[in-house]
Amino acid sequence: MEMIYSIIDILFWILGGYLLFNCSYLSFFAICGLFSLPKSKKEATNYRKIAILFPTYQENVVIINSVKTALQHQYHGDFEIIVIADGLQPETIAVLKDLGTKVIEVFFDKSTKGKAMQFAMNQLVDEGFDIAVVLDVDNVMGDDCLLYINNAFERGKKVLQTHRTAKNMDSSFAFLDACNEEVNNHIYRKGQAVLGLSAALIGSGMAFDFNYLRNLLNNIGDTVGEDKQLDFMIAERRVAVTYLHDVYVYDEKVANAKVFTKQRTRWIASQVEFMKKYALIGFVQLFKGNLEFFNKTLQTFLMPRILLLGLLFVMVLQAFFNPVGPPILFWFGLLFTLCLTLLIAIPRKFYANKQLYKALFQIPRAMIGMVIALFSIGKAKKSFMVTHHSVKPIDNDIKE
Template identity: 35%
Template sequence: MGTVLFIIETLIFIPFLVWIVYFFVFSVGFRIPKKLFFERSNSQHRFLIIFPAYKEDAVIVDSIQSFLKQDYPKELFEIVVVSDGMTKETNQKLENLGIRILIPTYEKRSKAAALNMTMNVIKEEDFDGVVILDADNLVSPNYLVLVNDCFASGAVAIQTHRIAKNSNTDTAYLDGISEEINNSIFRQGHVNLGLPAALTGSGMLFEIKWFKNTMAKISSMGEDKELEYYLLLDKIFTVYLEDVYVLDEKVQNRRDLSNQRKRWIAAQIDTFLITLKRFRTIIRTRNWPMLDKLIQWSIPPRIILLGMVPILGSIVYLVAPTLAYKWFILYGLFIVSLGLAIPNRFYTRRTLLCFLKLPFIFMAILRSFMGIKSGRNTFVHTPHGEKKEDYNH
């Protein structure tokens, strides 16, 4: 019985060990000083800017007005808004700003459908690159100048640094920290160690021919994950521009957080399963970035790890105390990893107080797993532009 128990406990422990060591390696990688520098390019490229917008009347006009302040020749970029479910008044305001409006004709609503619709309408030869932004995103006036410098160096895929636009509720504040941990581990930490950065859904730029051809293969709710998959298949390195910022509105209550994560988790599971089918090919072709991504996509949400590791360690301690100590050592390593990944500016009293609400976030993410099927097949809209308080306020 003791041998059987040891085998079961070991089989459960191994994936948690792999996941947490993975976090630790790239958290350390994040702390390695390494900055990408691109010289100012004499060549100015033509960019298509796409804003998919579903019922985003509250934020889209401000976002477009902000983007129009670019220190970049106006004739070298065009903004397209896919206006899904927005009012005639909003569309008219956008048209008055000189924005091209597309009204969706597709039945199955998704961001992928909006992007494909745009690519089917525009003339590919009119542009060199395409920038994807969410309706609530704000960027600095030199955004296109900076991404152009990187694009001119030969980059096919670029991810810029998405940061929180708001921290008006504890949930939004914690979501902002979570975003920065992702940036530290999956983007900056990866690039510092020579691996491509992960995409994050907006603030992305692609070479337009590659993007159009690839998007034609994508129809899921997790278009950014599938784009990553095809980038890795084509062995394209995704550059991460840490100092080029995109302000992104964070979810402001736990219900919206649960709905959002439902879609993310479903997309991650689907892409993991697709990639897993290619495991032998990945090993045979030595596509190590794809292998890295396979491990990354196997990892449950961090909040689940934060809750499950001590729970499992406590259960093991009750059954076989001598086997439990490694669980608590592993948990300590996980805490150290997260501490390294959190940028220094978040080491504040507010962060400490917000961490006390993590058990409620844990429950919200658990609820997300219960709705994975709907997250896979149904468009989940995250509302923007309205101040909302946490439900326990």
């Protein structure tokens, strides 16, 4: 019996060490994110030709609205809207073409965003594009977004991530999702950039040297997480990902727990895929001096924050009754550190919004959704779990 208690004690300490790693990583980069980055500039002597890519899967209403908005964007050079149409209705395609949009249809037995983009980029190779901007079907570019992107490439950048932020906060759950997006921006993008590390790609609001992205996509393979795969491929090539923290792309936030669970299922499946794929390679790259790649590997080991929050709460409660493992002060210290980290990472302006305090009551539902997502990741490997969108205007109080 004493041996069993010793084994359980060791297991609890191992768990404690893992959760300590999670909290330490998050809190360190949250503190780094408090420091400022240089302001982005939009002046340039050369205005490059830009391809704005909208990979679209069965979104017949939202894509028309997004294209109309994108066509109104102000830019001093040439840009073209390219809709990569997977499963769009013929009437939708006709409307898009009438608007002056280039439509590239794709047909796959199993659809993935990476394969669709790969096909489209190879179709566009002779059209003289210098920059490729990737947007989700619901995304809206902020004012002068393309001018800022062009300036970054004039300064020699090859890959960049804009500040993707909420387009809507019209429900408590959407507000909670908006907070989560900003915490990610603070920790995985701004905090990293302050230290000179690459920002993590999000999947939209990204810009690449056109030929460089084409080369990457031709080697991307079949994956549910094309943004993470691109992240690792770029890090392996030791190319920096710049973060334009003050250049905005607006993105629709999920309005309910069902959509949240479906979206997170795909995200967790992607994280598990790359943790398995790159765990060992990450340490090999570290010994080769590639800290960037190793850092990306560490991020795959981090538990989703909402699950981390729930687990730490459970560990504090169990410590009142369980004599083995770390003491209650250890667990409480981790829980306090995580809560403080989240408070630091949420934008100050959110605290003046009453929706924030209503959103706190959605956390238990989000935790349940994450647990369901955790046990449903097998579905993401069998089908393209798309998050469907609706036409939503940008809330006036969101714009900076």
